[in-house]
Amino acid sequence: KAGVTQTPRYLIKTRGQQVTLSCSPISGHRSVSWYQQTPGQGLQFLFEYFSETQRNKGNFPGRFSGRQFSNSRSEMNVSTLELGDSALYLCASSLGAGSTDTQYFGPGTRLTVL
Amino acid sequence: AQSVTQPDIHITVSEGASLELRCNYSYGATPYLFWYVQSPGQGLQLLLKYFSGDTLVQGIKGFEAEFKRSQSSFNLRKPSVHWSDAAEYFCAVGASVTGGGNKLTFGTGTQLKVEL
Numbered sequence: 164k165a166g167v168t169q170t171p172r173y174l175i176k177t178r179g180q181q182v183t184l185s186c187s188p189i190s191g192h193r194s195v196s197w198y199q200q201t202p203g204q205g206l207q208f209l210f211e212y213f214s215e216t217q218r219n220k221g222n223f224p225g226r227f228s229g230r231q232f233s234n235s236r237s238e239m240n241v242s243t244l245e246l247g248d249s250a251l252y253l254c255a256s257s258l259g260a261g262s263t264d265t266q267y268f269g270p271g272t273r274l275t276v277l
Numbered sequence: 278a279q280s281v282t283q284p285d286i287h288i289t290v291s292e293g294a295s296l297e298l299r300c301n302y303s304y305g306a307t308p309y310l311f312w313y314v315q316s317p318g319q320g321l322q323l324l325l326k327y328f329s330g331d332t333l334v335q336g337i338k339g340f341e342a343e344f345k346r347s348q349s350s351f352n353l354r355k356p357s358v359h360w361s362d363a364a365e366y367f368c369a370v371g372a373s374v375t376g377g378g379n380k381l382t383f384g385t386g387t388q389l390k391v392e393l
Contacts, residue, residue: 167320194379206367206383219378253320262309262371262379263328268320 164190167256167269175275181242184272188235188256195237196266197229200251209252212237213260241274249276279304279370283384290358291392298353298387300342300368309371310351311381312342316364324366327351338362363391 168187176182188195196219197209208221212231229239235256241248251271257264280303290296302308309328313321325336332344342353351368365388369381 196379196381198381198383205385206369206381208380208382211378211380219380221380255321257379260379264379265323265326266379266381268313268322270318270320 167254167267169252169254169269169272171272172270173273173275175277176244177277178244178246180244181240182244182274183238183240184252184254184274186237186239186254186256186269188237188254189267192256192258192267193235194257194260194264195231195235196255196257197237197239198253198255199223200253200271201247201249206253209239211260218260244276246276248274250274279308279372279382281368281370281382281384283366283368283387285387286385287388287390289390289392292360293357296353296355296358296362296389298366298368298389300351300353300384301349302351302368302370303349304370307346310342310344311369311371312336312340312351312353313367313369313383314364315367315386321367324353358389358391360391360393363389365389 170185194213196211200206211219215231226242231237253271255266255268257266282301311326312324365386367386368384
């Protein structure tokens with residue numbers, strides 16, 4: 164079974180632009196979560212989606228948004244990019260949205276903001 | 278609020294030596310605990326998890342961890358380290374209360390270097 168797929172793997176943007184990242188979960192998984200990883204702040208939870216509904220949101224500004232489609236694929240969007248948004252963005256999928264559902268992580272999208 | 282502390286930022290061990298990575302958590306109830314490993318340029322791979330029951334859990338790649346409620350710890354161990362174990366290791370806590378979702382709170386990670 165294919166793992167979690169994230170596209171693109173690398174992205175370079177300039178300040179003020181917006182960006183959309185995509186995540187395709189493992190087949191049959193209905194929950195998708197997003198995390199931001201930076202050297203300074205570590206791994207931080209962004210949001211969690213299950214059956215197209217956002218169930219949980221981390222402490223990030225409104226410039227960060229996401230959605231989930233009926234096929235469980237998810238996208239996250241960052242508007243008005245800032246230098247501090249440079250990070251590795253990781254997506255994780257799980258069968259359900261319970262806390263005992265193991266999350267499987269994708270390889271991440273490396274975003275660089277210039 | 279839940280939190281995780283990994284006191285060791287870097288650890289260096291010789292190949293074949295034993296390994297213990299420390300993890301302390303803060304959570305109001307019995308936590309769900311995880312250890313993940315991340316190799317350079319890769320995502321996170323689950324090594325093992327603890328939900329309840331036996332406090333000594335076995336994982337993949339020969340790793341094990343022991344949940345100690347009295348010490349709020351969940352240390353990761355391996356009896357004999359291989360050069361391929363060099364990576365960054367993350368401890369995480371998940372919500373065990375109903376409605377908590379599957380949000381994970383991660384520690385800051387421990388970078389493991391293996392000397393040949």
